[in-house]
Amino acid sequence: MKKIAAVLMVTTILSSALFGCAGAGKQTEVTVAAAKEGKDLSAMVWQGTVEALSSVDIIPVASGKVTNILAKEGDHVEAGAPLFQIDNQDASLQLEQAKAGRQAAQATYDSAQKANQLNTVVKPAQISFTTASDNFNRIKVLYESGDVSQADYEAAKAQMDVAQVQLQAAQNSQTTSCEVAKAQLESAVAALNIAQKRYDDCMVVSPIKGLVTKISVEAGQTVSPQIKAATVIDDSGKKVKIKVADMDIDQIKIGTEVEVNLQTLGENLKGSINDISAVSDSSTGMFLVTVSLGEESTNNAIGLMADIRLVGNKGENSVYIPAKSVQSDDSGEYVYRVSESSVVKTPVTLGKKKNAYIEVANGLSTGDLVVLQSSKPLTDGEKVSILTVKQQG
Template sequence: MGASGLPLLFLGTLLTSALGGCSGDATTTEHTISTALVVQPDSTRAGHDSFAGEVRARYEPDLAFQVGGKVIERLVEVGDRVEKGQPLARIDPRDVRLQLDASRARVAAAKADHDLALSEQKRYQTLLERKVISQSQYDSVSSQLEAAAAQLRQAHADLEVARNQAGYAELHAPRNGVIMSRQVEVGQVVAAGQTVFTLAADGDREVLIHLPENRVNQVSLKQDVKVELWSRPGDHYDGRVREIAPSADPQLRTYAARVAFTSDDVPADLGQSARVFFPQGGTRMSIPLSALTAEEGAPYVWKVNPADQTLVKAPVRVGPYQEDEVPVLAGLEAGDWIVAAGAQLFREGQTVKPVDRRNRQVDFGDGGH
């Protein structure tokens, strides 16, 4: 049964029973049988859950300069299509060029030291052959030559790094795609690795959705779903959950999930709105919200024992609250009878007179009909 307003006749009967119990003596109160409106959990096919999302590119690299500096030119805007290798922005190259010049000077100095050490080594080798110097003197000069050679190799390596950094003053697109966002302006000083643009790479498209904390455990990787595009209402496309964030967003407190399309002919464009449907198998039970109460934070309902029409406290596990009902995930069976309202007026083991919404007494012998 679905949740609805309580009959006025039942409310009058319930209040009369409660007040009557208070006005009598102890013996009368002990044997008073209260009227209780009872219902059975409403069992329906579960259907599906749905979440709104946005069509995104599967690959969305953040683009950044590999060296720091002042941005002097921005060559693209948000929404521009770019090709692989296309320049996107430039930083002031003067500092890196000065570093390149300094590296070249260090190479020249290291080469001069190496040439001098090589000349000395050859001269000392001749003297050694003539027995004019000792072996130790020759070994000392040879060591100096090795040190000079190592310094020359290091200078060449530093020069290559400086050349690379000079090239890093210009940011290029790593692949074809569309500029999704821009984080810097001309004149801004950026650090190495600081995001300048976000690129939506050409290729696969997918839908980004955000799952609330109480639903993320109901979604699994590689789960099959249906996707409906806002631009094509009624058309459903096959999809599959590809990724679920391991932690919640600190501001939204939701978990980002990405749903990939399983076919290549989906007419999905970047930025389009979409809705992802998660089918839920089996059946789902719900009860009136007024039937639910709690003790020390633990929810429960009053279940009627059909054998003697006494009440039994039944702890339940519930899902997200709805406007006038709540889904029951565990603790009840479809054929149970529960008190639909006034839970605070009843106690464990109390005998009640069960009635339905039309104020007719429920006969458990024939199923309550």
């Protein structure tokens, strides 16, 4: 009896399967996808570390022994404020020497300029040339009238030619003296600037306005350009860097407001997006986004972990479907939802788009099957046969 019952059961199952296949052949074939649950962007939380707007590690340019510490950790300083002094005795002597060299070069230049203005070198040569030229012109007239010999004529001309050469030489000498004096002065000024910088570099100052967070040297310690001596941060504002997935980045804009929660301090702050990287990280596919914190943030927040949420956090999930499943007509957007082997034309209210998917604010629930493709145009209530259920990534 058991064997007969088993045979009857298998026969019944096979008959049902054959009947179903025959019926399916008359139905429209469709490919569907299930509406999936996805975190709404406003419900997402990103984490990052609170940082100062900028942090500067101060490395001295000069080498030498620290003679005095002029600032301490926790001090607020202005840009250019002294932090510590390096022994400047040698630099001071070099500076005085450079000042003396500059004064000497200035005096030489001034003398050359005055001589140029007074024609001190050129004037005697000019007088000699004028005298020789006048004498030649007089002799030339007498020579042409036959009153002087050719020898006298040639001697007068030779004397004028020599005076002309001497005048040109005097002019060149005077010009060269001015140029040399000018070059010497410029060299002395450059040497003075170098000496002044070496002297100034012995006083290590803060390059920015901010908070001194670290002084790493002590009086008596020898420092060099290889030593990080202090750190100053710009504490005029705070920022948090977060990493956002590529499917969410198009929903974030510069200026988007965010809520910042500091769990350690039990504080909630306001912030906004102020920078978004142009490209994603090649290894993670994530975009680096910088959040600027509001003015109420305090210095003790630096270094703490922060939870970042978009303002208006709904704290709930949304339903997403493939964007290509959505159709539209005069009544608006709709999808064909599969229910008990039939399709139901279902109006939908759409929300944010995430790459190939789109949020459905109203009209569908998680798990609903929507038609992606069909073998022919569909009508409301039409019987369908599901060929494939596409899995969403």
